[in-house]
Amino acid sequence: MYMKIFIFFISIFFFFALSHSLPLSTTSRWIVDAPSGHRVKLMCVNWPGHLHAMVAEGLHKKPLKHIAAFVASNGFNCVRLTWATYMFTRDNYTNITVSESLDSWGLKEAMAGMAENNPELLKMRLNEAQRAVVDELGKHEIMVVLDNHVSLPKWCCDENDGNGFFGDEYFDPSEWSQGLSMVAKEYKGIPTVVAMSMRNELRGPRQNEDDWYKYIEMGAEAIHKENPDVLVIISGLSFDTNLSFLKQKPLGLNLGSKLVYEAHWYSFGDPLEKWMHQTNQYCANVTQWFIDKSGFLVTGPNPVPLFLSEFGFDERGANERDNRYFNCLLGLLAERDLDWALWTLQGSYMLREGQVGMEEVYGVLDANWDQLRDSKIQEKLGLIQQIAQDPSSNNNPTNYVMYHPQSGQCAQVGKDDIYTSDCRNPSQWSHDGDGSPIKLKGTSWCLTISGNGLPVILSNDCSSHRSIWELVSSSKLHVGAKDEQGTYLCLEWSRSSNSSAILTKKCLCLDDNVKDVPSCDDDPQIQWFKLIPTNKN
Structure with missing residues (x-):
């Protein structure tokens, strides 16, 4: 007995010793560890628990500790765990067990799977099962953002599902605020829960700015009153794609450095032909759209943190629209070093939109739930799963990492060549903008063109036009310079089986003046490189 008690307290000690020094706070556009001021970057994956059964997906497929270990081992430090208001505010939901919830939906297979993989959860009430998920994530040093996804438990989202905006059929503002208060109180003093997201994807025909200001302030104050330690994450309008109205009227809230905004960005509705034949221009267009609608919040005289809380793509790999969108997004996400949450962890659902086991x-x-759907996803996320910019390192000079979004790799200087490799320890460069050389950090060596189709090299002739680089194309994802004949060549990733060299070749989908051509059948992503600012050594 005494040994068990001793082991319990030792486990608690090591958990807190190894965790971030929580709670979190904000300074300017950054989320930081409140005691030290060092940046803490949210690098999350979404894990839904808001659907009909109100149980985190996948617990019928694998043991909870297995799923938590998988999240941690794949570079995520955070889970955006979704929940439904009614699970806390209505007795017919709050008083039932996991077993009763599964049984009420006829989910016999899920019940059997839960009995095999997580039998201890079946007799728990729904909120107790949620707490068990949070606690297990905490044991693996994974932070949790609790996201109020819906009121009535169901799939989200469409314009007229009754869950979209204040006053909709299932979305009573007073009940919503009550639910936020209850959850904030439930997790007060639980350091694993670092933030609460107030509502997912406000939308629908009733949405309007006046009610947004009124009820967002009410909900934020409800959370902060019950649990002043957690960050309060605020979503905008139009499926969480629009916060532009804040330019005219900032939100009048004082939460003591706890305010964070969130945004979503998907390729839904993007025309395939634009992505296929005007890739550079369309990437530039949607990037500017995101900046205009939400991304502006991290710049200007009064920047605030922005959490890209949903983005994602078809990980089977055959959806070319999604592939190009995702690489375009990665360029901005890495450049701005935003906090983020990928949609999504689950490979299937217990029940979604009437279909049992939907993939x-x-x-x-x-x-x-056995293995990665996309074997290359870890490499794709490698750079954004690092901190590039830290306000506590502002005395350090800003250098650049040369990032290739399509491969997820970064430029590295080897003994005899320049090649791409994983982004764990990339070479760093200095660059003073268009019309200047790109110098290897700490040296007098510059990136230099050696010829069309040949590897890019380092030379000490930094004044030659072969060493003077510009970010060309409307996407600013091509890095180009002129060869001996005055023709622009662009950096290109070599995809050969035995080489990852960086070459220079004729710029794809650009004319002789490096302007976008009206239509192009080539795929320019092989030439997409982004200079990512960093003040980390």
Whole structure:
């Protein structure tokens, strides 16, 4: 007995010793560890628990500790865990067990799977099962953002599902605020829960700015009153794609450095032909759209943190629209070093939109929750799973990492060549903008063109036009310079089986003046490189 008690307290000690020094706070556009001021970057994966059964997906497929370990081992330090208001505010939901919830929906297979993988959860009430998920994530040093996704438990989202905006059929503002208060109180003093997201994807015909200001302030104050330690994350309008109205009227809240905004960005509705034949221009267009609608919040005289709380793509790999969108997004996400949450962890659902066992092709895991759906996803996320900019390192000079979004790799200087490799320890460069050389950090060596189709090299002739670089194309994702004949060549990733060299070749989908051509059948992503600012050594 005494030994068990001793082991319990030792486990608690090591958990807190190894965790971030929580709670979190904000300074300017950054989320930081409140005691030290060092940046803490949210690098999350979404894990839904808001659907009909109100149980985190996948617990019928794998043991909870297995799923938590998988999240941690794949570079995520955070889970955006979704929940439904009614689970806390209505007795017919709050008083039932996991077993009763599964049984009420006829989910016999899920019940059997839960009995095999997580039998201890079946007799728990729904909120107790949620707490068990949070506690297990905490044991693996994973932070949790609790996201109020819906009121009535169901799939989200469409314009007229009754869950979209204040006053909709299932979305009573007073009950919503009550639910936020209850959850904030429930997790007060639980350091694993670092933030609460107030509502997912406000939308629908009733949405309007006046009610947004009124009820967002009410909900934020309800959370902060009950639990002043957690960050309060605020979403905008139009499926969480629009916060532009804040330019005219900032939100009048004082939460003591706890305010964070969130945004979503998907390729839904993007015309395939634009992505296929005007890739550079369309990437530039949607990037500017995101900046205009939400991304502006991290710049200007009064920047605030922005959490890209949903983005994702079809991880089977065959959706070319999604592939190009995702690489375009990665360029901005890395450049701005935003906090983020990928949609999504689950490879399948217990029940979604009337279908038992529906597969989630955006899921990191496959349908059986056995392995990665996309074997290259870890490499794709490698750079954004690092901190590039830290306000506590502002005395350090800003250098650049040369990032290739399509491969997820970064430029590295080897003994005899320049090649791409994983982004764990990339070479750093200095660059003073268009019309200047790109110098290897700490040296007098510059990136230099050696010829069309040849590897880019380092030379000490930094004044030659072969060493003077510009970010060309409307996407600013091509890095180009002129050869001996005055023709622009662009950096290009070599995809050969035995080489990852960086070459220079004729710029794809650009004319002789490096302007976008009206239509192009080539795929320019092989030439997309982004200079990512960093003040980390």
